[in-house]
Structure formats: C-alpha cells, structure tokens
Amino acid sequence: MKRTLALIATAVLVAGCGGGGGGESAAPQQGSPGKVTLEWWHLSTAEPLKSLWAQRAKEFEAKNPNVTIKATVLENDAYKAKLTTITQSGQAPDVFASWGGGVLKQQIDAGLVKDISADVADVLPNFTPAALSAYQLDGKTYGLPTDIGMVGFWYNKKLFQQAGITEPPATWSAFLDDVKKLKAAGITPIALAGKEKWPGHYYWAYLAMRIAGLPALQQAGVDHDFTKPDFVAAGQQLKALADLQPFQKGFLGAAYSTPDGQAAAVSNGKAAMELMGQWAPSVQADAGKGLGEDLGFFPFPAVEGGKGAATDAFGGGGGLAVGADAPPEAVAFVKFMTEMGNHSKAVEAGGVLPVLKGEESVIKDANLKQVATLLATAGGYQLYLDQAYPPAVGQQVNDSTAELIGGTKTPEEVGQDITEVAKSEG
Known part of the structure; x- marks a missing residue:
C-alpha cells in the first residue's frame, strides 16, 4: 500500500488532532450548526488521486458548511509508521485509509x-463483494472500499522487443529465461524499491501462492x-x-515513488519491468516520463509443478475506515467519497479500479481493463501478506524477504524467522 493500495488511496500528527476525538468539537446536536473538524489520513500522494481526493473534500465541505476536513497525506511507509504510532497510543484519525485484513x-x-454497519446498510448492495470483503468482520462492516486490484508485472514493450522477447512469459522458467535475455541485451530487467521492503x-508471496497454493498461505495464518x-x-x-x-544498480537503497526510485526507473526506460499493483501506471507517470502505449501488463507466471492455480490473484484494495470516537460527519464523508457519481470519476481517471457495480464501463486504460478482467475471473484471491497477517508478522515477511533478496538470509532462515514471530503473536 500497498500498497501505495492503493491499493491505493497510503503523518505528521496535526496539532490539536487528538487522534479520534472528532476534531475540534464534539458532534453537534441534531439541528445544531456546531463546527466539526475531521482529521482524514490517506496515502494517495500521486496524481490523479491526490487532486481528485482533495477536490472531493472541498465539495463535501461546500455541502456541509459546518465541517472542515484536515487531510494528512503521506507515502506508504510513512503512513503506516504514523498510523501504527497513533493506534498504539489508543487513538485513531476520524477517517483513515485502510487495506483491511489482519491489520484492521x-x-x-x-x-x-467504528462499526458503521447500520449507517451504511443502505449503500452496501452497491459494492462488489470482493471489494467489500476486506472491511467486513463477523458480519459487521468497518469501512467502505475505494479501490480493488491485483499485483502483476508492468513492463516496457519496446525493451522486451529489443531483447527478442515476443510475448510475456506464462511460466516461471520462461520468466527467468527472459530476465537472462534482457541482461544479455544490456537492459536492466527489473526495478525494485529495496529500501522500502x-x-x-510480492515476489515471495506470489511464489508461495503458485508453489504451495492459496490454502497453504491461509493455513499458515492459523498454524503459524x-x-x-x-x-x-x-x-x-x-x-x-x-x-x-x-535489479537496477543501487536497488537496496531505492525507494518506490521518488524520482530515482522503482516506478521512475520503469517509467524512464531504465528498467524493463516492475512487480506492482494496479496503481503502477499513475505512480510511474507521476515519478517519471511515463511509457504511454509502450506500457504493458502480464500476470505473475505459473510455477511448473506447483499446487497453486495460475488464475489465483494476489493484491488488495484501499478503503476508508472511521475512528471509534469520530462524529457522524465522518461516516457521511466516507459515504460521500464512495457514491457512484464521485467514485466513478476516480475510476475514469485511471486512479482506481471499480468497487461499485456497474463502474467497469468507465475504465479507459487498456492495461487497467486487463487487470479488471483478470480480477473478475480470478479463481482465488490473497490479500497482501503484510496486511492479511497481524502487523508484526507482516513486517517480518517484508524484512525476511528483503534479507533473502539482499543475500543475507537463506530460504530456510526466512521461513524460520517468520514462524518465530507468528507463533509469538499467535
């Protein structure tokens, strides 16, 4: 969020925020013109969502003159760190971006x-079940989705052609062969934000899905x-x-969305591909020059002999949750953000994928249409592991994977380290 899921719409704690205290005043009595300030935290730092979300906030304020929305917008890692800090202190923003799952x-x-089940009961039928599922627990609803998608490879068609690759790889062995072809042609095969972990x-998670199968990942969440x-x-x-x-030179110190980071390396033609979520095109365009029609997408390859289906998807979405102490205006804002007339503008702009039934028709980008189609036909779906599992376990997955890629941990040690944390948390 990853997700910058996005999935996704990803702090400095604003002075006087008070976390989840409903802003500067208590909720006004019915009919009262009492002033309310909503603290809204999200991670949509790239266009088009950065501007679209700001515009939605202004529109909500215009419709509700007693409400002021103070937005805190941070990139993925900073967002997660600040949200963790404030929630560990026993507070939460009035409205905040969430990936759902184990962290939520x-x-x-x-x-x-806040349990918003009763407040949003009238709009729940408008959402697709897949998008909504991450924000529902034990029959109750704790947030509304703003995005849904999957992780896959975003690649430079021109660089693939220069390396003699005529079609995207469908198997892992073919993928490794293509990496070798790109290197032989003097092209950096993959951009990776090693610094952000x-x-x-995504690589370890997808390989585990393809080799062990989706049920094995789910079972690991139970038996640790x-x-x-x-x-x-x-x-x-x-x-x-x-x-x-x-990976590109210096990848271990590279960030994701900076001008010299992972997205920019692909966007500027300095690397042939990246494994990333549905927000990749907008972040690439924001961080670099953009590839235009040279940008393509293909799903993570099948692993020969693996137990997992090639149609199983890995990814997640983004949503908006409401702090337990937030005023009623916070729920009203979340509903406003996810109304068809408002949300479909973000879909049309290519910032998010459909979460409401009937939004598919407004997708313009061919690659995003492909993602939406693959998602619609997915046989199984796995949320990002650093969101699906408890936070400490998810962080260990990220840390151990980074150490494996960096050459300081063995595959066996990765499994042992994650297991140790999972059992201590379980």
Missing part, C-alpha cells in the same frame, strides 16, 4: 474503529508455520531470481 482486525479488537514481499517445504521452495525460487542480479 487488530485495530477493531483494540476498540479503535514491501515491494519485495512457514517452514514447510513449499515455503522454502518459494524462497529458493526467489533466490534463483536474485542470483541473476536482475
């Missing part, structure tokens, strides 16, 4: 998130055991990729 569950269990976990042979095999295949030295 922990916040719910801590009493930091979460982009690297990541040392099984198929998980080790996933690490071995990632090591096989890393041993080819496919």
